[in-house]
Amino acid sequence: MVTPQILGPDGRPITRDILEEPQTSRVAMLRHEWQGHPTRGLTPSRLAQILDTAEQGDIVAQYELFEDMEEKDAHIASEMGKRRRAIIRDYEILPPPNPSAREKRDAKQLEEMMTDIPDFEETLFDVSDAIGKGFANLELAWHRVEGLWIPASITHRPQSWFKLARGYRQEILLRNGGQGEPLQPFGWITHTHRAKSGYIERAALFRVLVWPYLFKNYSVGDLAEFLEISGIPLRLGSYPPNASEAEKATLLRALVSIGHNAAGIIPEGMKIDFKDAASGDPAGFELMINWCERSESKAILGGTLTSQADGKSSTNALGNVHNEVRKDLQVSDCRQISSTLSRDLIYPMAWLNGLAPGGIRRAPRLKLTIEEPEDIGQYAESLPKLVGMGMRIGRQWAQERLSIPEPDEGEDILTAPAAAPATGLAALTAQPARQPVGDPPAQWVPRTSRAVGPAVTDWVDQIRGLVERAQSLEEIRDGLDTLYPNLSVDDYALRMAQALTAAALAGRYEILQEVAGGDGR
Known part of the structure; x- marks a missing residue:
């Protein structure tokens, strides 16, 4: 018997040996590598150099910069948090289109196995890291649970652990001090998420945010310096012409102490004058900061009115328009992430556990419920x-x-309550319930309904025409008087008489049946 090969998402065969240990466990250099902080002393020329270096293949500094931006800029962290948490939704595992009975069972079993994955919501959040940075890699570690292959852990790895190799198509490689290692099949969830078309290192959303971040960083620093200067009066010390260097140093220390401690001493013959604080308007700095934050909100959420980045109240109508844009982004994000998880998580689980005999094309898929x-x-x-x-x-x-x-097979299903029995004419026109064939009343009800049906229909048609032509209630009243001779009441009475006769005969029939039963016959 030939053992079937395991095929990765790219169609290449793999073996179960690679599931025994995570790939990064064999690359020790990455675990001893400390994160850099390029935002310290960041200048426009230094920022341009980091971006150029990333385009030439060294992406470490760029992704360390992205980490710093999300950590130090509260507005970016807030807006990215809104967008990333919007994809944490309920999910369902669906069979392929036109599924067979087995494919339905496989999808249901796989959905039950998903509950064994620890903290799957955290996995969704970690995958969404690609929204801002272009790509995100989560490493899978597998183990057996009651004979089933289940991920033991799904761990986010920093983007700086990888390198991007260009070829016919761009490939993400694990850094190993050399040319890089291809990512192990069934060992990674690799999600790429482009804010624009192009190579991954240039298609990241944070590439759009780096310049507003830098300008805002400058403005915040300038505003802090302005407030420090304008909030403390200018202090001028005077010393006599024959003052020594030691006396001058004493006077300077006194000026500094007075500024921070509101107290100090100076030698006799020296004096200190307090001038008015520096005048100025901080509105220019605030204007620049607000412009940067509005730009960040537009890039991340597609608008500003869902974040109040303009610092003003907005109308409900405009807010709803901007929120619709945000929903479009949510739908797009969820669909992209659903495709990635279906390929890199659901398909490996299905194949390893014998739930995808038709390959990746007929494998179950994950869908985030966005509707x-x-x-x-x-x-x-x-x-x-x-x-x-x-x-x-x-x-x-x-x-x-x-x-x-x-509903699952065998599950209790809600049903509509039985309708109340109709009365009067409605009982004759209603659809009759199923009755035993030999029951005379049950046989005469539909017959009577069919008999009086033409007469009743003719009445309704004549009255409807009268109402449609009438211009007032009085005209309808007078029209009914004139219409009466045209109504076939005699025909209706004849049919009802037949129905009453049938009812009387049915009653006699039931009495005879009871008498016969009482005699034992």
Whole structure:
């Protein structure tokens, strides 16, 4: 018997040996590498150099810069947090299109296995790190649980641990001090997320944010310096012409002490004058800071009114428009991440556990639920009308629109209560319930309904035409008087008489049946 090969997402065969230990456990240099902080003393020329170096293949400094930006700029951290946490949604494991019974069972089993993955919400958040930085790599460590292959851990690795190799297509390699190692199949979740087209190192969203970050950093520093100078009065010390160097130093120490401690001493013959604090307007610095934060919000969330980056109140209508843009970003992010997780997490789990016999094309897939539930009340009112008009509406489509999951086999299902029995004429026109074939009343109800149906329909048509032509209630009243002779009441009375006769005969029949039963016959 030939053992089937395991094929990676790229179609290349792999062996289970590579699942025994994570790939980074064999590259010790990365664990002893300390993070740099390029934002310390960052200047425009230094920033341009970091970006140019990344384009030439050395991406370490660029991604260390991105880490610093997210750590030091509260506005970037806040806006990126909104966008990244927006993708932490409920999920479902779906079978491939037109699934067989086995493919449905495999998807259901895989969904149950997903509950064994520790802290899957953290995994979703870590994968979304690619939104700002262009790519994110999460390393998988596998173990066996009751005979099933399940990820024991899913660990985010810094972007500075990798290098980008250009070729026919760009490849992400693990740094090893040389040319780099290809990422081990079934060992990584690799998500690329481009803010614009191009090579990964230039397509990262943070490349757009580096200049607003730098300008804002300068403005914040200048504003802090301005406030320090303008908040403390200028102090001038005077010393006599024959003062020694030691006396001058004593006077200078006194000036500094007075500024910070509001107290000090000076030799006799010297004096200190206090001048007005420096005058100026900090509005220019604040204007620059606000412009930088608005630019950051536009780049991250597609607008400013969902973040109040302009510092002003906004109208509800404009806020809703900007929020719709933000929803578009959420939908796009969720779809991209769903595709990556389906390829790098769901397919390996399915294949290793024998749940993807048809390969990656027929493997189950993960879908983040991004659709908001529709108004059930509106659908409950409109769907019966649409179905009554002859529209063919799939049950699965309706359940997806209302976010109602497909019930499991054998699960209790809600059913509509039995309708109350109709009375009067409605009882004759209503659809009869199923009755035993030999029951005479049950046989005469539909017959009577069909008999009086033409007469009743003729009445309704004549009255409807009268109402449509009438201009007032009085005209309808007078029209009914004139319409009465045209109504076939005699025909209706004849049919009802037949129905009453049938009812009387049915009653006698039931009495005879009871008598026969009482005699034992």
